[in-house]
Amino acid sequence: MQISPSILSADFANLQSELDAISNADWAHVDVMDNHFVPNLTLGLPIVESLLKVSPIPLDCHLMIEDPDRWAPAYAEAGAQSVTFHVEAARDPRTLARELRAAGARAGMAIKPGTPWAPYEELLPELDMVLVMTVEPGFGGQSFMADQMPKVQQVREAVRRHGGEVWIQVDGGVSAKTIEQCAEAGADVFVAGSAVYGADSAAVAVDELRSLAAS
Numbered sequence: 001m002q003i004s005p006s007i008l009s010a011d012f013a014n015l016q017s018e019l020d021a022i023s024n025a026d027w028a029h030v031d032v033m034d035n036h037f038v039p040n041l042t043l044g045l046p047i048v049e050s051l052l053k054v055s056p057i058p059l060d061c062h063l064m065i066e067d068p069d070r071w072a073p074a075y076a077e078a079g080a081q082s083v084t085f086h087v088e089a090a091r092d093p094r095t096l097a098r099e100l101r102a103a104g105a106r107a108g109m110a111i112k113p114g115t116p117w118a119p120y121e122e123l124l125p126e127l128d129m130v131l132v133m134t135v136e137p138g139f140g141g142q143s144f145m146a147d148q149m150p151k152v153q154q155v156r157e158a159v160r161r162h163g164g165e166v167w168i169q170v171d172g173g174v175s176a177k178t179i180e181q182c183a184e185a186g187a188d189v190f191v192a193g194s195a196v197y198g199a200d201s202a203a204v205a206v207d208e209l210r211s212l213a214a215s
């Protein structure tokens with residue numbers, strides 16, 4: 001069970017100390033938004049390059065951008081340890097996933113709440129992680145969509161059938177109230193933004209979420 005706090009809810013003027021505050025987490029989740037794929041704009045490659053230099057933990061980059069075929073490999077080449085693209089935006093997800101792995105990153109594929117899983121199952125051998133969104137991508141602090149749990153179960157069953165080691169991540173509205181149902185459905189990597197950075201102690205929140213996920 002791994003916890004990946006989203007720095008979208010951190011103080012953007014103090015990202016280095018905000019990363020240090022979650023050094024007990026497994027990953028730092030970095031939400032890259034381009035104001036095209038989603039109606040919000042955050043940060044891009046230059047800031048990710050700077051974060052890579054100072055982060056005490058590996059970066060889990062979630063690219064909510066158009067044309068990931070063109071842009072995502074650069075994040076892997078920069079040293080991001082995990083790079084996740086949205087299948088809705090990718091022209092050739094198979095080739096893209098292979099390029100991410102070839103550049104040394106874990107390859108992740110994200111699916112929005114309205115996107116079905118079944119058409120993409122054949123991509124599993126190319127992937128290290130599937131991200132099942134539990135909110136519409138674009139903003140932190142939204143309500144958890146429990147209706148995505150059957151999709152998490154479907155992905156878990158597919159991973160079992162294929163026999164590979166593919167992680168299943170959930171992102172959006174994950175908190176102490178919702179993390180157990182995610183784990184029960186088969187998720188094993190949990191993104192939490194407001195639940196971690198909105199807590200009195202981010203590090204304590206990370207430990208609490210991890211133990212709830214494992215319970």
Ligand code: DX5
Pocket residue numbers: 006007008009029031062135136137138139140141142171172173174191192193194195
């Ligand atoms: C939403 C982002 C999430 C976001 C989650 O589009 O992908 O990573 O930061 O924030 P919370 O945990 O507050 O829902």
Ligand code: ZN
Pocket residue numbers: 006029030031062171191
């Ligand atoms: Zn995210």
